[in-house]
Amino acid sequence: MGERIWLDVPFAEKEAAKAAGARWDPAEKRWYAPRAGMESLRPWAALPEVPELLPGEDRAFGSGLFVDLVxxxxxxxxxxxxTAPRDWERLRRMITRRAGGRCEICGAAPEANSRRRLEAHERWHYDEAERVQTLRRLICLCDACHTVTHFGLAQVRGVEEEAGRQLCAVTGMSAAEAEEHVAAAFELWSRRSRVEWSLDLSMLTEAGITLRTPPEAEQRPDIAARELGSGAAEGPRRFG
Incomplete structure (x- = not known):
């Protein structure tokens, strides 16, 4: 078998790529062209790989499992x-690959017979004096650990008990310690949510990733209510 002609296919476009002739490599978890010169697959022609260490990235920043409310x-x-869907696919693939296909916190790997999967999560630095939110790290998490970090979203989705158990299991916290930790995270979230932050994604642009404009600040509560339910715009509830 010759070298694969890899494609960059976002998840939302996989059926279109498949219909155009793309094939799936289950070992690499990536789509490829079965032969060269397929014009139907040109929209997904692979771009250069993203470097495994992004410019200015600190892979020690934000280590461990903690509630990390945005x-x-x-x-x-x-x-x-x-980012564009194809660029996100490139980033997601790099993050998973450099983590060895495991959660960087608990070490879990995806399981074919379970819903466990790996996801990408951002670690942000908040400069409260300058009011700048800076991307410092991208980390590979299993969905269980990722749910803990977004504890407010876990509450919206009704899975806060599972998130609390994961937090205790991974960190060794008692239930009381976990409740205190979550409450402190909510207090920090409340304070930071009173600030309009400037976004610094230079870690991506310096790696050749093209950015697209996010929704305006005044639009975000309505988007949250529409996509996550009316309670989302009100913010997280306390644990327990």
Whole structure:
């Protein structure tokens, strides 16, 4: 078998790519062209790989499992919202590959017979004096650990008990310690949500990733209510 002609196919476009002749490599978890010169697959021709260490990235920043709530004034400015689907696919693939296909916190790997999967998560630095939210790291998390980080979203989705158990299991916190940790995270979220933050994604642009404009700040509460339910715009509830 010759070298694969890889494609960059966003998840939302997989059926279109498949209909155009793309094939799936289950070992690599990636789509490819079965032969060269297929014009129907040109829209998904692979771009250069993203470097495994992004410019200015600190892979020690934000280590461990903790509740990492995004201020409401920053909702829908995450990396996935600010990049084209093909660029997000390139980033997601790099993040998973460099983590060895495992969660960088608990070490879990995807399981074919379960719903466990790997996801990308951002670690942000908030400069409160300058009011700048800066991307410092991209980390590979299993969905269980990722749910803990977005504890407010876990509450909206009714899975806060599962998230609480995961937090305790991974960190060794008692239930009381976990409740205190979550409450402190909500207090920080509340304070940061009173600030309009400037977004610094230079870690991506310096790696050749093209950004797209996120929704305006005044639009985000309505988007949250529409996509996540009316309670989302009100913010997280306390644990327990």
């Amino acid at each position: 201020p409401s004034t920053c909702w829908f400015t995450n990396v996935r919202s600010c």
